[in-house]
Every structure is written in C-alpha cells, then in structure tokens.
Amino acid sequence: MRIGFFDSGVGGITVLNEALKLLPNEDYIYYADVDNVPYGPKTKEQVKQYVFNAVDFLIRQQIKALVVACNTATSIAIKDLREKYSIPILGMEPAVKPAVEKSNGKRVLVFATELTLKEDKYHNLVTTIDSNNIVDELALPGLVLYAENFVFDEKIIEDYLREQLKRFNLEQYGTIVLGCTHFPFYKNIFERIFREDTDIIDGNLGTVRHLKNILEQKKLLSNSGNGNIIYFSSGRHEHDGGKYKKYLERAHP
Ligand code: DGL
Numbered sequence: 391m392r393i394g395f396f397d398s399g400v401g402g403i404t405v406l407n408e409a410l411k412l413l414p415n416e417d418y419i420y421y422a423d424v425d426n427v428p429y430g431p432k433t434k435e436q437v438k439q440y441v442f443n444a445v446d447f448l449i450r451q452q453i454k455a456l457v458v459a460c461n462t463a464t465s466i467a468i469k470d471l472r473e474k475y476s477i478p479i480l481g482m483e484p485a486v487k488p489a490v491e492k493s494n495g496k497r498v499l500v501f502a503t504e505l506t507l508k509e510d511k512y513h514n515l516v517t518t519i520d521s522n523n524i525v526d527e528l529a530l531p532g533l534v535l536y537a538e539n540f541v542f543d544e545k546i547i548e549d550y551l552r553e554q555l556k557r558f559n560l561e562q563y564g565t566i567v568l569g570c571t572h573f574p575f576y577k578n579i580f581e582r583i584f585r586e587d588t589d590i591i592d593g594n595l596g597t598v599r600h601l602k603n604i605l606e607q608k609k610l611l612s613n614s615g616n617g618n619i620i621y622f623s624s625g626r627h628e629h630d631g632g633k634y635k636k637y638l639e640r641a642h643p
Pocket of ligand 1: 401427430460461506569571
C-alpha cells in the first residue's frame, strides 16, 4: 500500500522530497488540491471541507498512512481527521519550539499563511513556548502564488520578500521558521536576505522522520517499493506526472 501526501498545491512536494530520501522503498500518492489553492486566504469552514474531500478521496485509494503536508490544513483539520480515520495521520505545524530553543537570545520570525497564523492552534503553541516574547510572525501569501505559478526568478522573489519585510529589523533574528510547505522552495533567497548566521528551519525532515518511526512501530514499513509516485490534481489522475515532476526537481537542493 502507498503513503498518501496531501497539500493545497505544490508545497507538499518539498516534504515528499524528504520522504523519497529517507524512505526510498515506499511508493506514494501525492494529492494537490489545485482547484482550491491557496487555502491561506480562505475561511476555516471552507478549508475544512476541502481537506475532508481530499482525504476521503485518498482513503478510497487504500493508503496505509497519510501526511498532511500542509501547515494550514493541519491547523484546521488534523484533530477531526484523526477522529474520523484509523490510519496513521501526520500533520505539520510551524517549528516554533526548536526555533525558540535555538535562538540564543535573538528573535524568531515565523512565516506561514494568514489562516495558520490566525488559528488557535498557532496561538496556543506560541503562548506555551514564547515566555520571553521573542517570536514575531508574518504571512506571505504572495510566495504561495509564486510557487504555484512556477515563478523562481530570484529577483522577483527577493524584491517581494524585501518589500514584505520592510518594517522588520532583519539583523535581530537568530532563527526563522518556514511554516508553510511552499516556502522551502525559496530557502536560498531567505538565506540571502537574512544574516549569514540566521538559522532557517522547516518541519519537513522532522515530519518524515516521525513518519518513518510510526511506520516502523506499526509494522507498516515496506521494502518492496521504489519511490514510485502517482499524482492527483484535485482527484484527477495525472497520468504522466503532470507539472509535479519539475517541482520535485526544484525541491532537490
Ligand atoms: N502549503 C500550505 C501550508 O503549508 C498552504 C498554502 C496555501 O494554500 O495557502 O500552509
């Protein structure tokens, strides 16, 4: 049986890329909800509906585990998904805890979608961890759209980020968190904008390690797969892999 990966769009490819490295003997299904991306500007109710439609579809494909490779979908629906389905379901949330632990007295800046940052799940996380008030946040909806439209022109992206970051003193950040799976596509540009010693963290590798542990525990690990991927765009099978292959190439550092 395959492992399902789900995102609103192409962001989850950055997580799938890590899975292919750590779990090369598995096969995968990748589902991008291209009809409804971006989720960030939508309401909680809309996103919940989209997520359940997508996951119902994936469950019908007989997956053995699901990675919700989307911070926004996780913050809206992970609890309800786990109540409804019995397969292992892994979610993603902005890596605020490791960021605060690493920050060494410097500030932390969390980038995510507007919906992730609005949700209680994020506020509760920050309230428990950020006792010294060192965490700031910024939504970057434009970056999701650039990724969806395969815009990788470094000047366009850098100009956009510098404009969004105008009101921040970039020197004060010891760690930044890429709390949306679309953002690691642009890690090199974040590196250029922030101080050389600023740590940039995302939850991708952590999530995939966790996936491996869970599969091991549940005796669901496969050794007969070979990293084969079936792609679906909102339920439509992309027979030749569609646009996703070129994103996977991009995700390779
Ligand atoms: N990739 C998604 C995330 O990790 C959401 C992007 C969007 O649809 O707005 O939050």
